Amino acid sequence: MSAGGRSMTMRTPRRTPPPLAPAPPPPGLGLRTWAEVPRLCGQLLVVTGRDRNAPVATAVLYERAGAGWRAGASRPAHNALNGWTDHHREGDLRSPIGVYTLTDAGGRLPDPGTRLPYDRSAEFTAGGTGFEGEPLSGSFDYVVAIDYNRRSGTSPLDRARPLGPDRGGGIWLHVDHGGPTRGCVSLGEGPMKELLRALDPAREPVVAMGDPASLER
Numbered sequence: 001m002s003a004g005g006r007s008m009t010m011r012t013p014r015r016t017p018p019p020l021a022p023a024p025p026p027p028g029l030g031l032r033t034w035a036e037v038p039r040l041c042g043q044l045l046v047v048t049g050r051d052r053n054a055p056v057a058t059a060v061l062y063e064r065a066g067a068g069w070r071a072g073a074s075r076p077a078h079n080a081l082n083g084w085t086d087h088h089r090e091g092d093l094r095s096p097i098g099v100y101t102l103t104d105a106g107g108r109l110p111d112p113g114t115r116l117p118y119d120r121s122a123e124f125t126a127g128g129t130g131f132e133g134e135p136l137s138g139s140f141d142y143v144v145a146i147d148y149n150r151r152s153g154t155s156p157l158d159r160a161r162p163l164g165p166d167r168g169g170g171i172w173l174h175v176d177h178g179g180p181t182r183g184c185v186s187l188g189e190g191p192m193k194e195l196l197r198a199l200d201p202a203r204e205p206v207v208a209m210g211d212p213a214s215l216e217r
Contacts, residue, residue: 026062026069032217033208036099042203044069045102045173045195047185049095049211053083055180057209059187061198072198075191081131081180084211088148088183090168095183096148097210102173103152105196107142114196116144119155132179142192144173144199146185146207173207185209 025034028048037044042064049057057079061072079095088096106119124140145156149169154160161169168183173195176186185207187195199205208215 023064023067023069026060026071028212028215029208030216033099033210033215037206037208038101038204040204041206043199043205045205045207045209046215047077047079047207047209048215049079049084049209051083052211052213054211055079055081055083057185059185059191061195064203073191075187076176078176078180078186079209080183084209084214086214088168088171090166092168093180093182095181095185095209096168096171097214098148099206099208101147101152102144102199102205102207103147103201104145104154104156105143105199106145106156107140108138109141112142112193112196115200115202116196117153118196119157121155121157123157126177130177130179130181134178136177138189139175139177139186140172141175141189142196143175144192144196146171146173146209 044062047057047059057077059075059077062069080093082093084097085094086097105114105116108124111118126136126139128136130136143156148171149161149163149167151160172184174184174186175189175192
């Protein structure tokens, strides 16, 4: 633990995964979306919004099983207040549509047992209230950085924005506070801990997220 109240749990170097047999995409993903999923991906979190302008979604973690995919439980989730966008901008209150790697985690609470690098820090603090008057405290107890406009291999708190600050950033999976987010995807505390324990960097985990029509392209 440093004087600044931060501890970083590092993992062993990533091993090269074995070759994977060709597999069809999980349900709800069209060929265009599927083409963005890395060939060696063995874990695929699919976050499907209710529609283009809705702030509610479902999340399912799929794991490669032979030449197919095994679906985990379907979990309720929230996304941004105004829904989804193909071209996220800072402050638009929409979540970015696309396929993004999941490489780094962190939170205010101790590492729950993830294999991802985990940055525990008091800086993972949320205050005030959300769009529906719900308290935001505890929202960042556990987070996984979504690699949209960020440098992978760094703490979720890293503020580098390769696409520029106007394209937003700080898009995370985090603990649900009971209402829409500003751009992130949120899951219940239990599902977030389960996800953190499940994600394995050796399996090249990614998230595919968006409204149904966009994901089905």
